[in-house]
Amino acid sequence: MDQIRITGGVALQGDITISGAKNAALPLMASCLLTDKPLTLSNVPHLADITTMASLLVHLGVLLTVDGTTGDNGEKGRTLMLTASGAISTLAPYDIVRKMRASVVVLGPLLARFGEAKVSLPGGCAIGLRPINYHLDAFAQMGASISLEDGYVLAKAPSEGLYGADITFPSVSVGATENVLMAATLANGVTTLRNAAMEPEINDLIDCLCAMGAQISGRGSDALVVTGVDSLTAADHSVLPDRIEAGTYAIAAAITGGKLVLHKAPVQEMGSTLQALQDAGVVCDYNEEQKTLSVYQSGAIKAVNIITRPHPDFPTDMQAQFTALMCLSDGECSVTETIFENRFMHIPELQRMGTDIAIDGKTITVTGVPKLHSAEVMATDLRASVSLVLAALAAEGETIINRVYHIDRGYERIEEKLRACGAKIERVRAAL
Secondary structure (H helix, E strand, C coil): CEEEEEEEEEEEEEEEECCHHHHHHHHHHHHHHHHHCCEEEECCCCHHCCCCCCCCHHHHHCCCEEEEEEEECEEEEEEEEEEECCCCEEECCCCHCCCHHHHHHHHHHHHHCCCCCEEEECCCCCCCCCCCCHHHHHHHHCCCEEEEEEEEEEEEEECCCCCCEEEECCCCCHHHHHHHHHHHCCEEEEEEECCCCHHHHHHHHHHHHHCCCCECCCCCCCEEEEEEECCCCCCCECCCCCCCHHCCCCCCCHHCCCEEEEECCCHCCCCHHHHHHHHCCCCEECCHHHHHHEECCCCECCCCCCCEEECCCHHHHHHHHHHHHHHHEEEEEEEEEECCCCCCCCHHHHHHCEEEEECCCCEEEEEECCCCCCCEECCCCCHHHHHHHHHHHHHEEEEEECCCCHHHHHCCCCCHHHHHHCCEEEECCCCC
């Protein structure tokens, strides 16, 4: 099993190009199941989760071709062409779906286009239960019969297909919004989604679906109206840049006392993250002409209270990284997690590095310390793993991070990008 070893204390300096967003690419890939025409996706990141989704789609019968190219600044990009024509299976098996929760988004497209689907209950990071009942309840409102059998969801549409419905989600769910939105594009009549997620990745999916011929209004709001069409067609779409990766590298600049220039950072989608960083004394200077975000720390890191909430508020996927920054703040702050019930698993590992953090239910209290020290730590999920990388970059001595396969799910070539900016970081095989 791989480890990441980091010798901290280096102020990062350099340029980093932000990759395509994993959280956007996964449902975009699944949307290929809505049509028998080719869907071409560019700016797709090379990540473990992308590979898992590709494997699932190929298993279902999708023809997939990959074009790896080199773009500006020597950055590697990938273009996927996905064609769901011919014999398509409607069975998404456990051995693939268990690896990644986002695999469940194939349910809506399969059900809408083929009238049935058998999809394993999903797996993924152990940061909370995240049940899929919102997905299933919505499909039932659209006329589908739903049952659970031996760990699988069995869904069957009426003979005439799904029909439009007025659906109100009990609470905001990104996955349910994506799944039901895709299904609604081929449903009979009009579907209204209320209390829908407003994340930028939802808007990216809407843009792609509309390019495929879908009729969707309400983009950017929590009320989406979808008028079903008979079929969708071919489209080309570029995956939007990853706001979470951009926020992570912005914190890397601040926590090390360095300066990074981020290319392709989607600043329009990063409002709450950038505001929290600026409140902490981090300079975030966007150059509109060059489309670059320059980030550096100005003076002491200020303590800032944050509460995670659905977009446009502070994202849960930035909570662990911002907590790492607050560990070196000049003061005391609170971090409250309202999205997932088990997303403080990085705290015991950060405590091993000399942090002062107290946990009380959904809230932690972080008292800044003058410095962090090295330790051997263990990653528990995707964002927890990168928070340990950030802390290690700032710590004295050599830190060893175990179980780093988590980080490969969401960060493309992280060692290479950080090493190019001066970080002393390497991936090694752990001794048996």
